[in-house]
Amino acid sequence: MQPLCSTNVSISANDERFDGLLRLIGRHFALTAVLVTGTGSARRILASSALGELQRAQIVEAEDASETLHPGPGQQTSPPGSSPQLIAHYPLASQGRRLGALYLLDSRPRELDAGQRQALQDFATLALDLLTREADDAQQRHEIAALRESERRMALAIAGSGTGIWDRNVATGEIHYSSGWKALLGYAEHEIGNRIEESYTRVHPADLDYVRATIQAHLDQRTAAYEVEHRLRCRDGQYKWVCSRGKVVERDKQGRPLRMIGTTTDITAMRRLSEQVQQSVALMTDLTNEIPGMVFQYRRQAGGASAFTYVSAGAQAVCGLSAMQLMEDAQALANIVHPDDRQAFIDSFARSAEDLLPWHLEFRVQVPGREITWCQGEARPRREENGSVTWYGFLTDVTERKQIEAELQAFATTDFLTQLANRRHFMRQLEAELARLQRNPEQSAAILMFDLDYFKTINDRWGHNVGDQALRHFAGILRSQLRKTDTAGRLGGEEFAVVLSEANLDKAMHFATRIQQELARAAIQHAGESIYLAVSVGISLLDAGDASVEAALSRSDIALYCAKRGGRNRIEHH
Structure with a gap:
């Protein structure tokens, strides 16, 4: 008998023990050939030297076809055209796992007796043991190779990550560093000792207590792991920021730490970037906080929140609310907007979100315990990928500006002495009333012109100060009789005019009569003397067909002239 091995046999398959077992089986049964196959492994054939090459090839073919043969000891199967003949087949399986099969082949057909079948079972047990060992060895070799590949990948990853490894014997105070750890700080292999005391000398003095306390907390099992960012001195004397992480991997029965393993990673670049970001954030925060106004970022989700x-x-x-209050509840701002401005405030954001147009609004806020504040808001919207809209804007207190604007408006539209509308503003209001009538011809309005009687005599007898007092006195009476829709103005000197909206001739006559009655009842007091005023009034109706307000005003002026000529302190209408 001599071994005949196929080309897919592994090195371990030619182990002398296996070959010896095959020779023993061949001699015991006086066989032409013994065949053992392994699933996913090698096939082994031991054949008689008397067989020619053709017969050896046929043995291999028989083995390839053996899966179709009946796998029972003592069974004979003779595949057509094959030689030698298969006289016995025994499956080799362990714990439900098929490892291979044992085949007995001979040049002549024959049948095994009971003793030979028992022997075949014993030999199969030995073959199964060898196959099991080989399978286990192969699995172990595979796992070792995979572990080495994993270690290689890990080493490459660590080498490229700026990370070093350290291993500390807590009991003896020894600490060993990887080459990468030493290179991290610019040291050669022999330039760093292995004592923990020496390692602390490289820690920045400002960080040393913190590092020691953090390590001790982990050694005392007060933390699950050790992790700290600190500075380490390099070989050139400069300091690097590092992140050290570690964990106790061995403790004695009393829980005392024995061994601790960890890593050190260079985070200098990350730390610098973080510091730059923090500086930028601090700068922006300082800028926005120092600006006399409120800088904000406001976001509205697609769902409306x-x-x-x-x-x-x-x-x-600006609005009497802290930044935290507004960030916790955006509705807090809308709640303090003046009721007359609140709907416009809400609608303005809705329009800006829909059209993505800049938000601009002036509105009032009413905070309990404070005067009403005018605010001006400016913001630009941006549509986000999730459908929400974000505004980047600014809110500022414009109360003082609005007051100045109101004063300028009053200065431009008000007569300084009487605080009634000046001639220009009155004419503008009169034009607005005519435009209203032209849009609604069925409505009406009246124009009344007033001229204080004997005003020159008052100035000549009591002086211009009393004359000014008389003008103010008359203006006050006019204001007291006006409705919100009416307008009174001083046209010049002692001449005044009133436009009564939604008034006919009768209402205008009643209004003029009340003014005269009030003048007759309320005198001016000067130097213990009562001075009574009188006024002449001319009335005309404003008509939608008037080409201009001057035409209607001219009719009132004519009526006033008639009242003057008729004896003064009279009311005439055109």
Whole structure:
């Protein structure tokens, strides 16, 4: 007998023990050939030297076809055209796992007796043991190779990540560093000792207590792991920021730490970037907080929910709410908007979100315990990928500006002495009333012109100060009789005019009569003397067909002239 091996036999398949077992089986049964196959492994054939090459090839063919043969000891199967003949087949399986099969082949057909079948079972048990060992060895070799490949990948990853490894014997105070750890700080292999005391000398003095306390907390099992960012001195004397992480991997029965393993990673670049970001954030925060106004970022979700995602400290001065209050509840701002402006405030954001046009609005806020504040808001919207809209904007207190504007408006439209509308503003209001009538011809309005009687005599007898007092006195009476829709103005000197909206001739006559009655009842007091005023009045109706307000005003002026000529303190209409 001599071994005949196929080309897919592994090195371990030619183990002398296996070959010896095959020779023993061949001699015991006086066989031409013994065949053992392994699933996913090698096939082994031991054949008689008397067989020619053709017969050896046929043995291999028989083995390839053996899966179709009946796998029972003592069974004979003779595949057509094959030689030698298969006289016995025994499956080799362990714990439900098929490892291979044992085949007995001979040049002549024959049948095994009971003793030979028992022997075949014993030999199969030995073959199964060898196959099991080989399978286990192969699995172990595979796992070792995979582990080495994993270690290689890990080493490459660590080498490229700026990370070093350290291993500390807590009991002896020894600490060993990887080459990468030493290179991290610019040291050669022999330039760093293995004592923990020496390692602490490289820690920045400002970080040393913190590092020691963090390590001790983990050694005392107060933390699950050790992790700290600190500075380490390099070989050139410069300091690097590192992140050290570690964990105790061995403790004695009393829980005392024995061994601790960890890593050190260079985070200098990351730390610098973080510091730059923090500086930028601090600068932006300082800028927005120092600006006299409220800088904000406001976001409205597609579903309608909204929130302030950033508010500067100026919110307190502008609207009486802290930045935290607004970020916790965006509705808080809408709640303090003046009721007359609140709907416009809400609608303005809705329009801006829909059209993505800049938000601009002036509105009033009413905070309990404070005067009404005028605010001006400016913001630009941006549509986000999730459908929400974010505004980046600014809110500022414009109360002083609005007051100045109101004063300028009053200065431009009001007569300084009487605080009634000046001639220009009155004419503008009169034109607006005519435009209203032209849009609604069925409505009406009246124009009344007043001229204080004997005003020159008052100036000549009591002086211009009393004359000014008389003008103010008359203006006060006019104001007291006006409705919100009416307008009174001083046209010049002692001449005044009133436009009564939604008034006919009768209403205008009643109004003029009340003015005369009030003048007759309320005198001016000067130097213990009562001075009574009288006034002449001319009335005309404003007509939608008037080409201009001057035409209607001219009719009132004519009626006033008639009242003067008729004896003064009279009311005439055109």
